[in-house]
Amino acid sequence: MNSTDLMKQLPAQWSTFGPGFDWLFYFLYWMSVILFVGIIGTAVYFVVKYRRRPGVKAEPTGHNLVMELAWTVAPVVLLVMLFHWGFSGYISLTSPPPDALDIRVRARKWSWDFEYPNGGHSQNDVTVPLNRPVRFVMSSEDVIHSMFVPAFRVKRDAVPGMYSTLWFQATHTGDTRFYCAEYCGAADEPVTQADGSARETGHFSMGGLVHIVPQSAWAGYLESILRAPSHADGREFTPAEWGEQLYTQQNCNTCHSVNGTPMTGPTWQHLFGQQVPLADGTRVLADENFIRRSILEPNAQVVQGFGPIMPSYQGSLTDRQLDAIIAYIRTLR
Amino acid sequence: MATEVANAPSHHEEPDPNENYLKAGRGIWSWMTTLDHKRIGVMYLVAVILAFFMGGMFALLIRLELLTPGRTIMGAATYNRVFTLHGAIMVFLFIIPSIPAALGNFVLPIMLGAKDVAFPRLNLMSFYVYVVGAVFCLFSIVSGAIDTGWTFYTPYSTTSSSSVVSMTLGVFILGFSSILTGLNFIVTIHKLRAPGMHWRRLPLFIWGMYATSIMQVLATPVLAITLALLAMEKLLGLGIFDASLGGDPVLFQHFFWFYSHPAVYIMIVPGMAVVSELFATFSRRAVFGYFAIAMSSLGLALLGFLVWGHHMFTSGQSEFATMVFSGLTMLVAIPSGVKTFNWTATLYKGSIWLTTPMLYALAFLVQFAIGGLTGLFLGVLSIDIHLHDTYFVVAHFHYVMMGGTVMGFVGGLLYWWPKITGKLYNETAAKVSFGFVFAGFNAVFIAQFIMGSRGMPRRYYDYVPEFRPYHAFSTYGSWILAVGFFILAGVLIQSLRKGAKAPPNPWGSAGFEWNTASPPIFSNFAETPVITRGPYDYHEATEEELFDGFPEDFKKTES
Amino acid sequence: MSSATTTDASHAAPAGEHGHGHQYPFLAHHFDTPVHQFDSAKLGMWIFIATEILMFGGLFVAYGIFRGQEPEMFRMAHERLDRIMGAVNTVVLLFSSLTAALAVRQSQVGDRKGTTRWLVITLICAVIFLVVKFFEYQHKFHDGLLPGHYFQAHLQQFAHHGHVLPQRAHMFFALYFMMTGLHGVHVLIGMGVLSWVLKQNLDGKISKQFFTPVEIGALYWHLVDLVWIYLFPLLYLVG
Structure with a gap:
């Protein structure tokens, strides 16, 4: 520079x-x-x-x-x-034009969820088409956040209990950053990542990239988010591979380790098939249904020693993505 | 309680009214129970300087952390607490009481030719209320601190696990201290002017204090009730600001800024008031457009109540409200511009004496111009959308609050220092410290304007590498600034210990407060003065007479 | 507010300062005449009253907003308040304002006993007000008509009355408790002020020349009354 x-x-x-x-x-x-x-x-x-x-006086x-x-x-x-x-x-x-493409945006500490018109989701990064008005319909699940895309010159708060909207029309393909602009706190402790390094999360980490793609690539993108991704050689991911990718994409890794370390949430290692003690003193078998329910209704069965703080992923994950995550957890046995 | 403490000694012991106020009554107890506005002013002064030191330390920690991306010296949760404490301490414990309660308490009654403020006991009580409020704020620090930002936005503040209640309680109590000071000043200005001190002869400092006091009295109670609601929300789950209970989190912002926007003017108008005095004294001329400056202070006080919504252009208030608030915000430029133009015009054909206080006044002019002009950016709606909650805003309000009010406070402190302490200080060393403060301050915040408009959001613990040069530059600036303030502290301590004795009027000012001894006697004036001239009638005296006292003032006291 | 008058009352002038120091023992050294001192104290109290009104103003604005959003809920919820008790309290407070004014009157003519009598009656009214308020609060607590999170607990109880309060009625009770609670705190402060005035009177510090404390105390008491005059229809008579 x-x-x-x-x-x-x-x-x-x-x-x-x-x-x-x-x-x-x-x-x-x-x-x-x-x-x-x-x-x-x-x-x-x-x-x-x-x-x-000396000798010079100010004029009145x-x-x-x-x-x-x-x-x-x-x-x-x-x-x-x-x-x-x-x-x-x-x-x-x-004043968004009436033909704007709606993307539903849900903000929570400290991630963004984008829901596309076909029901597909992306976390933290959002992909939008070039030269087409796009409208974000935003809400917040906890405190006030704010969507800020400097390159678009737009900003709007996401407030709990109401919808707010923001629109833009991108004129350039490529990636640009967006941020959370309304202060929303930080995790008390840094999260130890799989490789052992510590990562701080909070207001400052609540951002990502806007990928602007040509309209010709847009339809393909929409389709791809409903499908398992593919390797470079064209071979589709196995469910477990996809689950491993979702583990980081969906930020599961900020609270759940896969190496046995307890973090904000219980570890996934050796979880599947175990009897898990719950906060209410009972035990439950960690099978497919338990895991599915824990993702969709996290506070229904809270594991002993952890707080009821996980947000629900109801609506943010498709059934196939859920299957993939469960497949991944099975491999950690 | 404070009142009872105050009761005890006044019954059996009255200080000699003609004794130097510092010597009239000895020992800690005579200070703690004093009803003398000068001593209360000095106690406030000590308190706000301590608060400034503490807030400044937090500021240095913030800058140090931001020197590099990622972790430099502290974790994210700690960082959030540090910037919250910096803001809360600077706003509530330092800036708001700084000029009115510390300098104003000392100077205001003397300028009016009064022996004291209207309600001395209330004045002492206000100080102790301040101390109690400060204790609650400090308690919040030791009990885990608070991480909500000084704005306490709901629902973050109602869900945060940090010690929000003790801090809000502290600020609630501090509010009453501020109300009591404002109330006292209004009554004092209305009722205790010396004979001949009619409204057209009121020094501009008094006009500024008057405007400030009105805002303190009318805006602070709204903050009080807002914080009470916030505390109840947290303790009882009241629901008024909680969307999940049908409340409205944005309502908190409306309430908060209904106080806190006037509070911004509670902070800056006293700075303007001090600077008006400095320009007159050191240009040896009456302030140009006296009436316009006096009225623009009142104009700012009025507008202060009408523009709170401009803090919420992105938070989803109606388009109509946004339009009205933007339009009204634009109007703020007019009284601010009037003041700036008048100060500049005051210099024209003056006899400008570049003392340290005058340098601070000129720094105020420079920095307030930048703060004011960047304020225009934020008033223009579409531009604000991009700049809101970025470092541009941070830089803007620091240019006004620190570049303006703090310069006014330090300028005023150095100006009245010989009057308060009876000692002179080393002007050369003070000018050196000014150089560091001026250079350091501008280095810190100019960089922040640029990174802000380039999209760096505020209250960020970490940032992308693109912003690193700006953050580093800003941090280096903070060290220069700190050096400046440490030199200044040294200069003042040296003055207290070994400073030469100050004459009654070391600056040759025509202001009425300089007609008293340095330091003033306990009852300010041996006899109630009769005011026969304006506060800036420099043309009526020769340069020598300015230092020795106006001939007509002398005639009067001898008769 | 009380100290405003304390200052004037007992901060005696330094000896020999004005020559009138011994003439008016209550005159503080920085005032010229008793009238000057009295006017200043009164102005101070009026400004303080402005402050108080703005403090309640925040709650009135919140009330306006939420009532505007859900007028029907407010109407249903307000029926849970006891109009009779509210009306009794209104009368009691109005009467106490009258007796406070009479106390001022008696102090102005130098009738120490009369002043004492009216002050005591005013204080008794204040106690009656608080006792009635206590029973009202007790009843609300018993019915679970509490603000925010605590509201839902006993909601089922009303089923047998024929209508159930809407869930969001907790908002009405949040405002009810905040507004009447803050007012109650002011009643307590007012009682403190009036008790202090009473003591000054009994100690013989109040005279025809110096009745500032009574005047200021009564002024504050009128504020307490005034706020209630607005609270009563807003909360009890939503209809």
Whole structure:
């Protein structure tokens, strides 16, 4: 990165909002620079020119009503203009076209779930088509989060108990980052990952990539999320392989280890087929039904020693994905 | 309780009214039970400086952690607590009481020609209420600290396992301290002006304090009830802010900002008030557009109550409300601009004496201009959507709060220091410290503007490598800033220990507070002064007369 | 608020400061005349009252919002409140405002016994108010009409009355307890203030020249009354 890049005020603009936004931003920017240099330049000039000298007295302060009125009224004209531009920009930000593609977005500490029109889901990363209006219909399952895509110049809070919407039309293919912009805390302890390294999770880790794909690739993408993924040689993943991939994709790994270490949740190692002690003192056999229920209704049967804090994955996982995860857990016996 | 403590000594022992206030009554007890506004001001001063030191340490920890991506010195959960404590301590324990309760308490009655504030006992009580509130806040730190951010947004705050209740209780109590100070000042300004001190002769510092007090009295109770509801929500599951019980989490934001936006002006208007005095004294001229500056303070106080919704442009309030709040927010630029233009015009054809306090006033002008202009970006709706909750906002409010109010506070402290302590300080060393503070401050926050508009969200423990140069630059700046403040502390400690004795009016100011001894006598004036001129009538005296006292003021006291 | 008057009352002027220090023992050294001191104290109290009203204002706004959302729920829930008890309390408080005003009147004419009498009656009214409130609260507790999470516990009890409260009625009771609770706290503070005024009067510190504490205390008591005047129809008479 060279020094001119470092001084650039805005990130690349990849949505239809970009040009208008950037124009107004840089208008404000240069207007501010001119005003700042004007005012402070004048002040500095006065400080130097009228610095204290022996025998020179300050002139008494007079009145200049015209000047005072001028600098009270002149900004009003400018402000009205700015307000108008800002407001019309805001109106276009809040008015998605009727043919926009809806993606349902669910925010929770500290991940995002995207549900596509065909019922498929993706976690943390979202894929959208190029040159087509996309509307996010957002809600939150716990606290307030906020969807922020700097390259699109859009941001909107996801508030529990209501839906909020955000829309954009991407103008560039590629990957760009989105963030959570409303503070939502962090895990008390770092999570030990499978390779032994510690990973902190929280507000700051609650983001991902927006993949913008050409419309020709979009239909194929939609299909692929319902299917097990394929190896490079075209061979489809086995259920257990897919389950292993989902283990990280769906963030199971932030709470469940596969090496026997208890984390926020119980480990998956040697889980399948065991008698598991529950918080209410009973025991239950960890079979397919137990695991399925634990994923869909996590707080129905909480394992002894752990808190009822897991969010439900009801609706975020297809039946085939559930099968794949169960197949993966079976291999950890 | 505080009132009872105050009761005890005043019955049997009254200090000599003509004795230097620092010597009128000896021992800790005479300080703890004093009803003298000057001593209460000094006690507040010590308290807010301690709070500033503590908040500053947390700030340095934040910057140090952000020096590198990922873990530098602490974990994420600790980081969240550190930035929350930085914000809460700086806002509630330092900035809000800094200028009004510490400097204002000391200077305001003297400027008015009064012997004390209207309700001295209430004044002392306000200090002890502050101490109790501070104790609750500190208790929250030792009992696991709080990780909600100083804004306590629901539902995060109602579900967080950190010690939210003790902190909200502390802030609730601090609010009453602030209300009592404001109430006291309003009555004092209305009722205790010396003969001849009519409204048109009121120093601009007093006008600023008046506007501030109105906001303190009218906005703080709303924060009190909001925090009470929050505490009840947490203790009893009240449901008013809880969506799962049919409540509305955004309502909390409305309530919170209904207080906290005026609170922003409670913080900045006193800074403007101090700076107005500094510009007049060190330009040897009346402030240009006196009436406009006085009224713009009141204008800001009024607007402060009407723009709270601009903190919530992305949180889902109606488009209509958003439009109204954006429009009203734009109006804030007018009184702010009026002040800036008037201060600049004050310099014109002045006789500008670049003392350390004046340097702080000029730094205020520079930094407030940046803070104000970047505020415009945030008032323009479509631009705010992108900038909201990024480092741009962080940089903006630090330019106003720290670049503005803290500069005003330090400038005012150095300006009135000889009056408060009766000692002079080393001007050269103070100017060196100013250089570090100015350079350090701007280094910290200029970098934050750029990374903010490039999309770096605030309250992030970790960040993508793209932002690393900015964060590193900002952290280096924080070290320069810290050096500046440590030098300043050294200068002031040196002054207390070995400083030369200050004359009554070391700056040759025409302000009425300089007509008293340094330090002032217990009852401020030997006789009730009669005000016969304006506070900035520099043209009526020669430079020598400014230092020795206005001839007409002398005539009056001798008669 | 009480200390506002404490200050004026007992912060004696330093000897020889004004010459009138011994003339008015209650005059603080920074005031010129007793009238000056009285006006200042009164202005201080009015400002404090403005503060108090804004504090309740937050609750009134919350009430307005939630009632606007669910007027029917508010109507059903308010029927669980005891209108008779509420009305009795309204009368009691209105009467106590009158007696507080009479206490001021008697102190102005220098009638120490009369002042004491009316102050005591005002305090008795305050106690009656709190006792009635206690029984109301007890009844709500018994029926499980509690705010937030605690609300659901006894909901079934109402089935035999013929209608069940909607689940969200807990919101009404959250507001009911917050508003009347905060008001109750103010009644207690007001009683403290009036008791202190009573003590000043019994100690002989109140006179025809110096009745500031009585005036200020009564002013505060009127605020307590005023808030209730709004609470009563908002909570008990939603109809």
